Amino acid sequence: MLERRPTLDAEDADRSYVYMIDWRGRSMTDAAGVSEAVAAAGVSTTTIDFMQAGRREGAGVLPDGKTKSSVIQIKDEMRSNVWLPRTAFLRALSSGLRTAEAAGRVSLLHNTEAADIRLGAAPAPGPASPSSPAASRPAITVTATDITTGASRTFAPRLLVGADGMNSAVRAALERHEEEERGAGAAAAAGAGGEGRFRPVVLDSPAAGLRFRVLQLPPNAPFRRPPPGGGSGGEEAGRLENGRFGKVVGVRAPRLRALALGLLPLRDPAAPRSANIIVPPEHEVWAQTSGEALRDFLQASFPQLDIGALMTPQQLAAAATSRGGVFPRPQYLRHFTAVVPQPQPHAAEPAASPAAASGVVLLGDAVHCFPPDLGQGVNSSLADAVALVKALDAAGGDLAAGLPAFEAAAAPEAAALAELMTFSYPYQYNQDPVARAFWTANFLMRMLLNKVAPWAFEPHSFLLVQQPIPYVEALRRAHATTQRMWALAAALAAVAAAFLVRAAMGVPPS
Ligand SMILES: Cc1cc2nc3c(=O)[nH]c(=O)nc-3n(C[C@H](O)[C@H](O)[C@H](O)COP(=O)(O)OP(=O)(O)OC[C@H]3O[C@@H](n4cnc5c(N)ncnc54)[C@H](O)[C@@H]3O)c2cc1C
Structure with a gap:
C-alpha cells in the first residue's frame, strides 16, 4: 500500500470533518475486524444520551444566546450508525492494518507517492534470450517515490x-x-x-461548487448572551457539548453574508471540535484573508460566541489562509x-494462462x-x-x-x-432558501403519504438511502413514489375540476 501522506491518520485541518459510518461501511469494518475500534472511537446513535424513542435531537444556538432544540425522526436502520472524525476513523482502520502487517500480508509505505504508472508491457526488442525472457516483462509497473528522500522503487503488481x-x-x-x-x-x-x-x-447538483472551510473550536465551546455593544465577555448561556449535534445560527443578513456553523457529535469530551462553514464561492467570508478580518467577520455573524476567546490568533490566521474545499459535481x-x-511470449515460450x-x-x-x-x-x-x-x-x-x-x-x-x-x-x-422550502414541503409530503399508505408511497430518498437496500433500489422507489404522487395530484385535480364544473352548472352535490 502506497500512501503519500506522512502517516495514515495525519491531521489535515481542511479534511477534519466528521463521518457517519452506516450499515454499508459496517459491512467492510466487520469484514476487516475493526467495527469495535470504530464504535469505540465514535458516537453511536444508540448511545447518545439525548436519544429518545428513536429520535435524534440537536441544539440550535440563536444569535441572542437562546437555544432551540430540533428533533429529527430517524429510522431503525440508522440506530447503530457511528459518527467519528475522519482521523479517528483512519486510526481505527489502521488498527486492522497493523494486524495484517504483523502477519506479513500487507506492507504500508507512508510518505510514498505512486509517481509513474505504466500499463501494458512494451514489446521487448530483439528475440528472447535466457538472460531477458520476454514473459517476465510486467504488464503493470508502478514507480513509487519517497517524498522526503526522492528515492524510487518500482513494483509490478x-x-x-x-x-x-x-x-x-x-x-x-x-x-x-x-x-x-x-x-x-x-x-x-x-x-x-x-x-x-x-x-x-458528470451530472449537476445545486450543492456542487459550494465551498467549505473547517474551523477548530475548543471542546464543549461555551456560548453566551452577547454583551451590549458586542466585544468579549458576556454571560455564559450554555455549551456546545461535544456529544451532541449542534448548529450555531448566524445573525440575519443578506444571503452572501449570512453564516451558520454545523457541528457533528464527537465521542471524546475533551477533543477539539470542528465546525463547518459551507457557503457559495462568492460569499463574503472568502474575502476575509487575514486572521483579524476573519475574527471580526465571524464575531459580527455570531454574537453568541466570543470568537477571540474560542480561537487563537494562529488558528484564525490558519483558517483565513486555508484553501478549504469545493464540493464536486x-x-x-x-x-x-x-x-x-x-x-x-516469444514463440519458444508457453502462452500465459488467462x-x-x-x-x-x-x-x-x-x-x-x-x-x-x-x-x-x-x-x-x-x-x-x-x-x-x-x-x-x-x-x-x-x-x-x-x-x-x-x-x-x-x-x-x-x-x-x-x-x-x-x-x-x-x-x-441553505444556499437557496426558496428551493429549500420546496424541498422541505416535498419531504414532509412523502413522510405523510408514507404514513397513510406505506404500500403505495415510500419515504423520502434521503431516508431510503439509509435503509439496507441497494442505491439502485432506493432510486427506483423514489422515482416510483414521485410518479404515484403526480398520479394522485392529477386525480385530485380531476375531482376538483369535476366538482367545479358541476357547481358552475348548478348541479347539486349527490
Ligand atoms: C466536507 C466533506 C464532508 C464529507 N462527509 C462525509 C460523510 O459524512 N460521510 C461520508 O461517507 N463521506 C463524506 N465525505 C466524502 C469522503 O470523504 C470521501 O468519499 C472518501 O474519503 C473517499 O475515500 P477514498 O479512499 O476513495 O479517497 P480519499 O479519502 O481521497 O483517499 C485517497 C488517498 O489516496 C492518497 N493518494 C492519492 N494519490 C496518491 C498517489 N499518487 N500516491 C500515493 N497516495 C495517493 C491520498 O493521500 C489519500 O490518503 C465528505 C467529503 C467532504 C469534502
Whole structure:
C-alpha cells in the first residue's frame, strides 16, 4: 500500500470533518475486524444520551444566546450508525492494518507517492534470450517515490487497486493506456465526443461548487448572551457539548453574508471540535484573508460566541489562509476495471494462462464522487471494497473473470448514487432558501403519504438511502413514489375540476 501522506491518520485541518459510518461501511469494518475500534472511537446513535424513542435531537444556538432544540425522526436502520472524525476513523482502520502487517500480508509505505504508472508491457526488442525472457516483462509497473528522500522503487503488481481519491492517478493511467491502445487518432476522436471508457459521467447538483472551510473550536465551546455593544465577555448561556449535534445560527443578513456553523457529535469530551462553514464561492467570508478580518467577520455573524476567546490568533490566521474545499459535481465512471493481458511470449515460450492475467481496478472517490449531502462517500467506498473482495473470491482469484463481475455489480450502484445526489438533499446548506422550502414541503409530503399508505408511497430518498437496500433500489422507489404522487395530484385535480364544473352548472352535490 502506497500512501503519500506522512502517516495514515495525519491531521489535515481542511479534511477534519466528521463521518457517519452506516450499515454499508459496517459491512467492510466487520469484514476487516475493526467495527469495535470504530464504535469505540465514535458516537453511536444508540448511545447518545439525548436519544429518545428513536429520535435524534440537536441544539440550535440563536444569535441572542437562546437555544432551540430540533428533533429529527430517524429510522431503525440508522440506530447503530457511528459518527467519528475522519482521523479517528483512519486510526481505527489502521488498527486492522497493523494486524495484517504483523502477519506479513500487507506492507504500508507512508510518505510514498505512486509517481509513474505504466500499463501494458512494451514489446521487448530483439528475440528472447535466457538472460531477458520476454514473459517476465510486467504488464503493470508502478514507480513509487519517497517524498522526503526522492528515492524510487518500482513494483509490478498483478492487481493494481486505485483507491486514490477523486483526482486518481491510477484512473489517469487507465485513460492513457486506453489512448495508447486505440492509437492517437482514435483517442482524439473519443476525447472530442467524450467517449473515453474511463472518463467520468458528470451530472449537476445545486450543492456542487459550494465551498467549505473547517474551523477548530475548543471542546464543549461555551456560548453566551452577547454583551451590549458586542466585544468579549458576556454571560455564559450554555455549551456546545461535544456529544451532541449542534448548529450555531448566524445573525440575519443578506444571503452572501449570512453564516451558520454545523457541528457533528464527537465521542471524546475533551477533543477539539470542528465546525463547518459551507457557503457559495462568492460569499463574503472568502474575502476575509487575514486572521483579524476573519475574527471580526465571524464575531459580527455570531454574537453568541466570543470568537477571540474560542480561537487563537494562529488558528484564525490558519483558517483565513486555508484553501478549504469545493464540493464536486456528482460524477461516476461506467467502467473502472481493466484486465491487462500478459505480454505476448516469444514463440519458444508457453502462452500465459488467462488466470495469470493482470488487472487494474478503481474504488471509492476514484469511481464516484459528489457533495457530502447524504454522507455516502465513505460508505459507498467501503461497500465497493467488500463487493470487490466478494467478486474476486467467487472467481477463485481469476482477475479476467472477477474484475468484470465486480464492475457489473458495482457500476449500476455508482450511477444510481450519483443520480440520487442530484436531487435527494442538496439544499441543506441553505444556499437557496426558496428551493429549500420546496424541498422541505416535498419531504414532509412523502413522510405523510408514507404514513397513510406505506404500500403505495415510500419515504423520502434521503431516508431510503439509509435503509439496507441497494442505491439502485432506493432510486427506483423514489422515482416510483414521485410518479404515484403526480398520479394522485392529477386525480385530485380531476375531482376538483369535476366538482367545479358541476357547481358552475348548478348541479347539486349527490
Ligand atoms: C466536507 C466533506 C464532508 C464529507 N462527509 C462525509 C460523510 O459524512 N460521510 C461520508 O461517507 N463521506 C463524506 N465525505 C466524502 C469522503 O470523504 C470521501 O468519499 C472518501 O474519503 C473517499 O475515500 P477514498 O479512499 O476513495 O479517497 P480519499 O479519502 O481521497 O483517499 C485517497 C488517498 O489516496 C492518497 N493518494 C492519492 N494519490 C496518491 C498517489 N499518487 N500516491 C500515493 N497516495 C495517493 C491520498 O493521500 C489519500 O490518503 C465528505 C467529503 C467532504 C469534502
